[in-house]
Amino acid sequence: MTDWSGYLYLILQGALVTVELTLMGSVLALIMAFVAGLGRLSRFFAVRALATAYIEFFRGTSIFVQLFWVYFVLPLAGFELTPLQAGVLGLGLNVGAYGAEVVRGAVQSIGKEQYEACVALNLGRWQGMRHVILPQALLLMLPTFGNNAIELLKATSVVSLISLADMTFQANIVRSQTGNTMLPFATILILYFAMASAISWGVRTLERRMARGVDGVRT
Amino acid sequence: MEWDWDFVWQILPTLIQGVKITILATLLGSVLAAVVGLAIALLRRSPNRLISRPVGFFAEFIRGTPLLVQLYFIFYVLPDIGILLPPLVAGVIGLGLHYGTYAAEVYRAGIDNVPRGQWEAAKACNLSARQTWTHIILPQAIPPMIPALANYFVAMFKETPLLSAITVLELMNQAKLVANSYYRYVEPMTLVGVFFLIISLFSVILLRWLERRYGRIER
Numbered sequence: 001m002t003d004w005s006g007y008l009y010l011i012l013q014g015a016l017v018t019v020e021l022t023l024m025g026s027v028l029a030l031i032m033a034f035v036a037g038l039g040r041l042s043r044f045f046a047v048r049a050l051a052t053a054y055i056e057f058f059r060g061t062s063i064f065v066q067l068f069w070v071y072f073v074l075p076l077a078g079f080e081l082t083p084l085q086a087g088v089l090g091l092g093l094n095v096g097a098y099g100a101e102v103v104r105g106a107v108q109s110i111g112k113e114q115y116e117a118c119v120a121l122n123l124g125r126w127q128g129m130r131h132v133i134l135p136q137a138l139l140l141m142l143p144t145f146g147n148n149a150i151e152l153l154k155a156t157s158v159v160s161l162i163s164l165a166d167m168t169f170q171a172n173i174v175r176s177q178t179g180n181t182m183l184p185f186a187t188i189l190i191l192y193f194a195m196a197s198a199i200s201w202g203v204r205t206l207e208r209r210m211a212r213g214v215d216g217v218r219t
Numbered sequence: 220m221e222w223d224w225d226f227v228w229q230i231l232p233t234l235i236q237g238v239k240i241t242i243l244a245t246l247l248g249s250v251l252a253a254v255v256g257l258a259i260a261l262l263r264r265s266p267n268r269l270i271s272r273p274v275g276f277f278a279e280f281i282r283g284t285p286l287l288v289q290l291y292f293i294f295y296v297l298p299d300i301g302i303l304l305p306p307l308v309a310g311v312i313g314l315g316l317h318y319g320t321y322a323a324e325v326y327r328a329g330i331d332n333v334p335r336g337q338w339e340a341a342k343a344c345n346l347s348a349r350q351t352w353t354h355i356i357l358p359q360a361i362p363p364m365i366p367a368l369a370n371y372f373v374a375m376f377k378e379t380p381l382l383s384a385i386t387v388l389e390l391m392n393q394a395k396l397v398a399n400s401y402y403r404y405v406e407p408m409t410l411v412g413v414f415f416l417i418i419s420l421f422s423v424i425l426l427r428w429l430e431r432r433y434g435r436i437e438r
Contacts, residue, residue, distance in 0.1 A: 060419040061412045062377035064391065069412060072404040150283065157285035161384060168288055181295040189284045189292065196283035 004183070007174045011184065014170030015191055021087055021156045021166060022195070026149050028092025029099050033145075036096065037103025038129075051100070058097035063155050066090045071162040083164035087156070095152045102144045106137040139210055146203030150196045157192075167191060227406050230397045234410055237393030244310055244389060245376040251315025252375065253368065256322025260330065261352075263323070278320040286317045287381050294385040310382040318375045322368055329364035330356060366430045373422045377415065390414060 032054075039051030058066065067090040074081060081089065110133050118128030160169035171184040178184075262274040281289065290313040297304060304312070333356050341351040383392035394407035 057416070060423075061415040062380055064378070064380035065408070065412045065415055068391075069408050072398070073408050076405055154283075154285040157287040158381065160287070168285070168291070171288075172291070175295060181299055185288060185292045185296055189280075189288055192284040192288065193280055 007178065007184070008187070010170045010174060011167060011187055011191075014165055014167035014188075017084075017164065017166045018153070018156050018192075019195070021084070021091065021159060021164075022149070022153045024088045025091035025095065025152050025156070028088060029095035029148070029152060030145075032093060032096025033099025033103050036100035037107070040100065040104050041107060055097045055100050058094050059101075063090065063094045064158055064161075066094055067158060067162055083159065083162050086162060087159040087164050091152055091155055091159075094155070095148050098151070099145065099148050102141050102148070103137075106140040107133060109140060110136055139207070142203060142207045142210065146200055149199050149203070153192070153195055153199065223403070223406060226401070226403060227410065230401075230407060230410070233393050233397055234390060234407070234414070237388065237390035238414055240307070240387065240389040241376070241379045244307065244314065244379050244382060244387065245372065247311045248314030248318065248375055248379075249372040251311060252318035252322050252371070255315055255319025256326050256368075259319060259323035260326035263327070264330070278323055281317060281320045286313060286378055287384060289313050289317060290381060290385050306382070306385050306387045309385060310379075310387045314375055314378070314382075318371055321371050321374075325364045325367045325371070326360070328367075329360040332363065333359050362433045365433045366426060369422075369426055369429050373419065373426065376418065376422070380411075 036051045036054050039047050040055070042048050042051070067086065070081065070090045071083065071086040074086075114132055114136070115128065118132050123132065156166055157168040160166050160172065163169070167188045171188045174184040175181050259274060259278050263271050263278070265271045265274075290310060293304070293313050294306065294309045297309075337355055337359065338351070341355045346355065379389055380391035382389050383395065386392070390411055394411045398404045398407040
């Protein structure tokens with residue numbers, strides 16, 4: 001009879017790494033989403049082109065290839081990254097590209113009259129964006145951002161392949177040490193599902209809270 | 220570390236072998252996903268709660284957990300209960316099940332978009348449930364959802380590198396083998412990225428065409 005508590009501890013340690021990666025990756029993704037998403041709507045051609053190239057590149061190649069590239073090729077160019085940094089960078093940039101399209105779609109879906117109202121009130125471009133457009137667009141983005149966050153959580157499992165000790169990595173260790181396959185994988189499947197449920201619950205709550213006061217604006 | 224074209228030509232045939240497996244896995248996975256998705260979508264609409272609830276939960280569970288872990292589960296756990304699968308088959312089943320749950324949502328939206336009057340007319344014409352589905356509902360529901368389905372199949376294509384984790388010799392795995400035997404990572408990893416970018420760009424063109432041909436997807 002093996003002592004499962006030790007192995008469970010190992011998996012929980014991995015769960016901590018997974019949560020850490022998801023949080024840091026989400027923050028980077030959120031920043032990139034706004035930078036690139038608003039960049040695509042910029043007045044300047046160079047900014048638009050740069051944002052489009054970033055989005056198409058990261059959406060066009062797979063997360064897996066990007067992680068490997070960040071982890072194996074960047075060090076040769078002189079950027080030494082720890083697996084955790086490589087993971088956060090790869091995940092954040094990848095999901096950020098998807099988020100950027102969400103930002104662009106939401107901002108563009110705000111009615112033209114809102115922009116005209118901004119001009120009528122003599123708001124600058126930035127002021128109009130900050131006080132009028134984004135508060136409305138943010139509400140439209142939230143559900144999709146929630147889905148993106150879940151995608152990011154699921155993508156974290158890939159970092160186990162660049163030797164980062166996340167939940168999947170630990171489960172594999174438990175498998176190779178005990179020979180039992182069912183228990184470790186079933187455990188982490190349930191843990192991943194619990195985390196995904198927590199994210200979607202959190203986003204729903206946030207959405208309800210943010211919808212207050214903007215009611216009636218949305219058609 | 221500089222780029223070596225001779226090395227590129229040397230490894231190209233091996234990588235193209237991998238591309239073939241990648242495309243094969245994507246095609247088989249897409250077919251399976253389309254079938255599984257339809258089955259899930261139909262079962263979730265079942266009036267019998269003992270069927271619709273568990274199927275719904277199962278689909279949610281699969282969508283909330285990482286594909287990589289599911290692949291491990293299929294590849295390592297199933298042999299314990301006597302089901303021994305070759306790596307490629309296990310990979311295709313994993314891809315098909317995972318993306319089948321996404322496809323199910325597309326089917327659901329497509330079916331919900333068929334106007335109520337069509338159901339009522341089918342009833343008025345005294346068609347059986349089976350006839351209603353095959354002759355009235357599905358022929359109207361499926362064409363508008365083709366672009367959305369194709370979108371998921373492109374996404375699936377980008378996730379095929381995960382199959383390398385369960386020893387399928389697809390593009391990523393070939394690249395890793397080459398890289399490990401020559402100790403050169405820049406060319407193989409970059410080429411993998413380039414291959415994915417090229418195929419994704421082609422699929423984007425195909426998607427645009429599908430969207431024009433079969434009507435726009437609702438957002």
